[in-house]
Amino acid sequence: MNILSFWKSNMNNTVSYLLMIFCAHIYFSCKHLNSDTEKMLTLLPNDESPKVLSAIPGMGDTGLPRSQKIVILFDKPMNVNSCVQSFSIAPNTQGYFELTDYSLTFTPSTSWNYGTYTYTLTKNCESKSGSDLREIQSASFSIGEAGTAGSYPALSEVLIHTGTTEGCNGDSPTQSNLLSDSLTNVCMGTPIGNTIIFRFSRPMDKQATMAALVFSPSLMGSYTWISDTVLRVLPDFPFVYKTRIHFNLSTQSTDVQGIKLQAPVSGSFYVGTGNLLPVISSLTLKADTLSNCLQGVAASADLTTTAIANACLGNPTSNPIRITFSRAMNQIQTQASITISPNLTGTYSWSTDNRSLTFVPDVKLSYGTRYTVSVGTGAVTVDRVYVEAASIYSFAAGGRANEAPTVQAIGVASQGCATSLPGTGNALGGNWLSGHCFWDHTLPLLSASAYQFRAGDSGSGSIGSSASCADSNTDNFRIIFSNYMDLNQTVNAIRLRRLSPPGTILQLASWNWEDCQSSYPYGCRVINLIFSELEASCNGSSAFGNASTLGDFNLLRSDDTQSGYPFYMITVDTTARDVLQVPLSSSFHFSMEAK
Template identity: 60%
Template sequence: MLTFLGNDSSPKVVSAVPAMGDKELPRSQKIAILFDKPMNINSCVQSFSVSPATQGFYDLNDYSLNFTPSTLYNYGTYTYTLTKNCESKEGHDLKDVFTASFTVGNQTSAGTFPEVQSITVSAGSSSVCNSANPPSVNILSDSVTDACMGTPLRNKIKVHFSRAMDRGATISAITFSPNFNVTYYWESDTDLSISPDVPFPYQSRINMTVSTVAQDTQGIRMQIPVAGSFQVGTPNLVPRLTSLTVSTGTLADCLAGIGVLGDLTTTSITTACLGNPTNNPIVFNFSRPMNQVQTQSNIGFSPSFTGTFVWSPDNLTLTYTPDAKLSYGVRYTITVGQNVVTTDKITVEAPSTYSFVAGGPVSSSPTVQAVGVASQGCATTFPGTGSAAGGNWLSGSCYWDNTLAVLSPSSYTFRAGDDGTGASATTAACADVTSDNFRLIFTNYMDLNSAVNAVRLRRLSPPSTIVQLSSWTWTDCQAAFPYGCRVLNLSFAEQEASCNGSLFGNASTGGDFNLLRSDNTPAGFPYYMITVDTSARDVNNLPFSSNFNFTMEAK
């Protein structure tokens, strides 16, 4: 406090706060000046100033001037001055210029500025990044190209300052490019932890700036802005397919439900179960929890088939169960697309494809391996043997097999069974004979229905006749799944045969199981062609690649 004494009529400052030399004052410090006479207070306001210039509010009366700063002082030294133009109400000037200096805050840091001493992120290999305590690297002193996406979920950025910082001002000084949402946490007055809301994108570069808006607790701002960057080069949180399994094994094992799991990510599978026993679930195991809807929509199957997706509660395992058994011998391709994504929106690094063969590889489409008639020594099991010279209905072998050239139709002869004398079921003409019962031996085990429906016999020589399949039997069948047979025996009848009259299945004869015999008529010896068209399929659902045609002469 200052006191001025004198006997003249000039007004004097009786006291002032802060006094000259006051230190460590608060940033909101008021200035108060007391006079010994009533003053023209407006003149005093015009005569008052603060350096450095400071805006504020005045609280006035005849004997005092009070100044309150409108914003907090910065830390440092301030000087306030009242000139002699401050007058009393009698019109007398202030006797002497009044001035005083004071210090806001501590002067120990005078002449220095706060600094960022380090900015650290976690970096290293995927295994290191996913460990409990991955190492931190200072991006201000090191070139960081292997920063973690997260450790294991978020890669915290830690900033260390040279001294205690104003928390609000410092946070407002920090910017990122590209921008992302973060949570700030002060571990101490000098250490700030920044946690991104989501992991960093793989292969992105993160730029960080701390501007000079950052200031310490005394209000001293950073003199130089700080900038740093790092490359997110470790894909430790990129999702991957850890396994993709289907049941595999022999047909018998699969049918019994004891097929073993095979992993398509590590193994080539050519014997996947068609169903074990009713279906074969395809199981996707991911390294991280996945977004269900987007992941399902980016998984494809070719050839396509319907099924049901089911997720595990932790969103790590997806099971796809086909609605029906897979087709034997078909190679199925599974595509996992680029937009398969985790629950925290991280996509796979690249699309991938996998494939497997259901049931086992199929070497070729089915075809006829041999052809003959039942009266020959033609095999009843695969394979059949033909003759290079052809043969008749009494030969010791089939007419032909697929190792031989096909001869002219007259090289292959058969004897039709209906001699034209039939009148009742007891006549010889109406009894089935084996010399016109044809035998087809297939290379593959055949689907019974499609194979029978694909066979046709027709007379090529005039006059034309109507030929119908009367009955058929199969031999050389496999008892295990997928079943099927390889040898087909066929009995045909012609409408024109004597046992039928004008209709097939004559009630009086019990129907006809023979073709019309022609060796005892003047019409000559007609040709017949047996055909198997491409609608015939084997048990693996493979069709004939082309029609099979074989022509013979009826003797």
């Protein structure tokens, strides 16, 4: 208590004491001392009025915490109800009171917002004796710093990685601000997740800001404040390719002084770079000659880049199929999405990095069978990125698969007609001296007169004349098949007949095969056919191949006949089969003119 307060509180005793001393000297004038003292004291202030001894916060206090209480202490017992009614605060704030005879305490219901407040206690606050408060009590104080009063926090930028596949997977992907740009090339990840950076204009209330941030579709991830103004969101998984992701930051986001965003902030971006999509890097198996396959030294071939028609049946006992992906895969889901047709049983095994799956069949593959390997859209990486589309690959085991054989080309041996697949024809046809076959499967069939051959028997032969009866290759027909053919069945399916009268008797005198495969199941694709006519001069008039005539290996010479005469037709019927016993797709008929 200061001196002035002490003096005021003891003023009655002091005055009475001085008056008594004065009256001792002037006795006769002090007969009515007590009554005169009372009259004199009525001129002094009323000491019954209660006073405020102390108040917290005081006028001008700043930087106070958001939990600050207002506490007022009195020097006399007070009528607490009158004091509560006399108390006010601006801006208006809800709260509750704690009261004793000598104190009043106000506690806000929720934490103060940052800013300036003024509380007032009027004179209507009375003591228990009914005396009004001597003076109005009022004070202004600030919660936090007052420097930001009148302004709002703001979201300055939202950064995310964008670019090409190479850029997203590189060491320095591009960061773009989606608040200022329309982003349609956002990376799925860089390389795992694509970090989103939220940068604010001033320090933020971390919990309130994270609670105010919402993504659609929902985004699971870790939220980390790398400073008071920067929030980093790292998704648990890569973004889904070709999806649009939205975010909204509501006004429940506040700065450290409790000041809210002036308005909510929203934005979106499109995941347009599929840099983390898994793809099949390779699909390999053994494909080589039969000898190398059986010796276990067959070369590997990649079905994603090469058409395989000679896969080993086994190498030597089995032919593993290995699928390698660009990224680590979920073993169970990916394996379940792989099918092989026709169905094969076998065992699966994965590499330690979960990128390569190897399937080992229980039995050898079937010769000539075309197998199809499919990887469905259920194949997914360990971080939940699905393949964009199903992949389908096929290969033939041991040789051409079950495609029906056809006649690929036809000509005569004297031409430049090929001795191996494929042969080449001419759109205008040709004769026995042409530098190409008569026809190939890419050309339309012309009339018989467009294809001319020369019969080899001139008609001047005689018994015992071997020179005049020697074979001439101008009437030796060459047929090229698309598949490796069964030799016996195919020869028996070929016929030649004369269309123009008079008719003749024809017979296949000799034949030979070319363009053959030396490994199982063998077979050839090119046959050379030598026909003979009974009416030819070297055959006499009795029988083909008479020992005395040495036989004849030519057709009857007819270059002295009129134009358009005679015509021959060669036929291959559907009893012709390839080495897999697949029949000719349809009977083949080819007509020619002999000149």
